[in-house]
Amino acid sequence: MIIESLLDTDLYKFSMMQVVLHHYPAAQVEYRFKCRNPGIDLVPYIDEIRGELDALCQLRFSVEELDYLRAMRFIKSDFVDFLGLFQLNAKYVTIAPAEAGNGEIEIRIKGPWLHTILFEVPLLAIVNEVYFRNTQPDHDFAEGRRRLQAKIALLRDTPGYEHCRIADYGTRRRFSRLWHEEVLAALRDGLGTQLAGTSNVWYAQKLGLTPLGTLAHEYLQAHQALGPRLRDSQVAALEAWAKEYRGDLGIALSDVYGLDAFLRDFDMYFCKLFDGARHDSGDPFDWGERMLAHYRANRVDPRSKVLVFSDGLDIPKVMQLYEHFRGRCLLAFGVGTNLSNDTGPVPLNIVIKMVRCNGQPVAKLSDSPGKNMCEDEAYVTYLRQVFGIPATQG
Template sequence: MKRGTYIMERIITSLLETDAYKFSMGQAIYHQFSDYKTTWTFKCRNKDVHFTKEMVEEIKRQIKAYCELRFTEEELEYLENIVWIKGSYVDFLRLWQARFDDFTIDDNAECGLNIETKGTWLNTSMYEIPTLAIVNEVYFRMQYNYDELFESFKKRLAQKVEKVKDGTYKLAVFSEFGLRRRLSAEAQDLAVKTLAEADLKDSKFLGTSNVYLAKKYNVTPVGTMAHEWIMCSGQGNHKHNPAYSNWYALDAWVKEYGILNGTALTDTITTDCFLKDFQLTYATLFSGVRHDSGDPVEWGEKMIRHYEGLGIDPKTKTLLFSDSLDFERADKLFRHFNGKARVGFGIGTYISNDTDVEPLNIVMKTTRCNGQDVAKISDVKGKGMCKNPEYVDYLQRCIDWRLTHETKI
């Protein structure tokens, strides 16, 4: 079968086929920020990747098909049985449908693919993960011999899982986080099925961020908040000082969930700034923190010192690592932090798209909220995405001022 000469089957077949944190954030958005408007922008970070016009048309066709989907009653019942999901949000989802009119999709970009979505935060937040999954699968099916890629995927998956089964790698508790950058729906399904059924030594496979597959294989749907939550709830109100984005985000999260569903993301406007707001109340209420940029060992040791400084035993809190992990890196981190804190891992591309070719490094990020720029300034350069460098400079100056001038009262 020649690449690019066939019509693909529908890639996204269920509205549950998204990351769990989209429902976590979605419920809080519905209850507290339903009037917020956001713009999302696609970016391909690979320098040698080009999307053909045929790929762009197929991506457009697949997104139109996604926009036809509705939640089934069986899916809604599954969501309502998740302890932190409320009936009012489920009723909203019963009516919800993606709007293709919210999308702009064309070839007006350096990589050959431009995607932008504009609309309510309630809608546009839900588009990110299915869109990225569609882009990935279209690209790999049309650019390469997919059958050969899938065979290399299966071989590599079997080899790495065997090393967890025999105890070569000790991963403590880990989950699969690879929906947005998976080779294909078929590949991610196989990976989750294999891990869910494997008899693992010294490791526990908790679940997957893909709610559809969590339901299918009776494992835990894993995920709480993403950078968009801090960016929009903290910077979307133009009266807010953006250096306090984390406080606004944590406050709104606790109003929604109390002590439930609480893993805080630390690096949206640097972990140092996050720790200014992650004081005794929030550090007690949240069950742990997630690492997504910067040196993971330095970050983990910093978090342990912070908990200890607040009089909290770090052994009662979870350090969740999720930045570009493979089993070897996770094993080293577990061995380093074992006994110091609870340790968990969210492992994405290494599980869902490990083949003989390089995976795509694609993202879709919030670039505006309520008509104003928003930005992420993580613990390393290159992970942020904002169209207005003047706003990034303003945000950085606000952060710097707070870190150098703010003192405890």
């Protein structure tokens, strides 16, 4: 059994789920899986993935897990009470070979947002582990351990980086559950305070780490169907978040419509209200410079704000960004696949993205072409027009 706890997921799934419970309990959504690696044949593993899905849907939150969540300052008691009754249901998930017959598989999740939001991260972890335990049955982790210790030493022992801290964001694309735990234990023991925490709630509880996370792309995408009008959907999403958390969990995500559109909406009110912003596509140095300039233009001292970098980072890139922006703002770095799946074999680049909400298409138009997913090209064209996004973006 790959997933042993419903806490084995990213914290932002719970923070978003609480907003869904309180503000959008009737919302209906649809998610779709995609493997971005060419030539990967996942069809032989469909039955095994389904078996792991069925096991996932037998899990319930334990009393200890609920108490752990209840102790978080931003988690409300009625949400924990709801989780005490919660169980995932496999009827919302379909897994089948792609119609193209090219080895790709179709995974679709369709149902109430409140009852499907927790599928994404464990399902991706399941696909990863099933694939690697079949294609690398006798894998030797010696190379992974060597690489991991080199990364720890580079960050820990390089003069001038004593205050550079990283967090683990690697759950969804990890090589395996046991390897992920070994990585986190090594990071904790090797980096000490330079490990800020992990996005994985289960391992945060097990290993005494800080759980980290705020919101993801799906939250802002859903507001394309939930908000008052499309042009105001980004503002509506940020307003709803602020209403729920009253200043807590104040990191805004900047790349659902690209940085230009984000900065148009992220006015002085939001600059002062939110603690900072997270980068997840496009050039990180350019993004950071523009964010600092935007804060200054809105009469906010950038040194009081957090820039979170989380797009495909490795330790050398973290150190380059730290050196470039240190002293000019507060900094945070989330490292994912390069920590949890760097053992030799090429990692899978797999995602599950929301494609519909309340029967309407939703989309992300990020600053990195190739990251976008939408099943309705006419809607994407309309979205670009509404937000003034050039056709060359995304």
